[in-house]
Amino acid sequence: MMAWEQGRTTIESLIKTGMLERVPPNLSAAHSLVEVAETHLGSALALAKTDTVLAYDALRGANRKALTAILLAQGLRPTRAGGYIAVYDAVHAQLEPPLGRDLSAYHRVRRARNAGDYHEEHDAVADDVLADHPGCRKIVDIAKRVIGQMPPF
Numbered sequence: 163m164m165a166w167e168q169g170r171t172t173i174e175s176l177i178k179t180g181m182l183e184r185v186p187p188n189l190s191a192a193h194s195l196v197e198v199a200e201t202h203l204g205s206a207l208a209l210a211k212t213d214t215v216l217a218y219d220a221l222r223g224a225n226r227k228a229l230t231a232i233l234l235a236q237g238l239r240p241t242r243a244g245g246y247i248a249v250y251d252a253v254h255a256q257l258e259p260p261l262g263r264d265l266s267a268y269h270r271v272r273r274a275r276n277a278g279d280y281h282e283e284h285d286a287v288a289d290d291v292l293a294d295h296p297g298c299r300k301i302v303d304i305a306k307r308v309i310g311q312m313p314p315f
Contacts (some may be wrong), residue, residue, distance in 0.1 A: 166236070166312050169255030173238065173315060176252055181244030187237035187314040195231035196309065199224040199302045203295065211290040216276035217291040220296045221269025224247075225268050228305035229253045237314040246272060255310065261304055 176182040202224035209217040229249045233239060240248045250269070254262045271294050274286055 164313065166256060166315065168257075169252070172255035173252055176244065176248050177238075180241055181248035182238050182252055183241050184232070184315070185234070185237055185239045188234050188308060192231040192235035192305075192309050195227045195234065196302065196305050199227040199231070202227065203298060203302060206291055206295060206298070208297075210288040214286040214288060214291055215275075217288075218271060218286060218294075221267075221271045221291065221294055222275040224298050225271055225301050228302045229265075229268070231305050232308055232312070235309045235314075236312055242263070257304070257308070261308075264297075264300045264304055267294055267301060270294065271298060 173182065179182065202220040206217045206220035206224070206296055209220065226249055228242065229252075232253050233249065238252065240246075240252075250265065254265055257265070274290065274294065
């Protein structure tokens with residue numbers, strides 16, 4: 163497989179600044195993370211009517227695990243310093259265009275989840291979880307599609 167050039171400058175910058183680190187590429191771990199992300203999506207639906215805060219935790223976890231899986235397959239991993247932002251920035255840089263717009267639920271769900279902890283905005287209701295679920299499904303589906311297609315970084 164040839165090197166993946168799209169987003170290379172962003173990835174190199176994230177590595178240089180300590181937001182990402184190189185690890186051995188691990189397709190098995192990547193597929194396992196996607197399976198966990200799938201479970202989280204199901205948990206979010208099950209919890210939507212009874213515990214929206216925990217449902218948003220599940221959606222956020224599904225999103226992060228799906229994007230982290232893409233990176234693990236490439237031999238990359240976010241550091242503690244990079245956290246949720248580096249995961250998104252790294253994958254978005256490599257997939258936009260054409261798939262970056264399908265990652266749009268990532269930040270919205272993260273903000274909604276954080277607002278649930280701090281009551282910064284209106285409390286989320288089941289309909290909010292159900293409205294955000296399809297966008298999170300897209301993120302997990304993207305991971306399934308690109309893992310194994312993108313070469314190690």
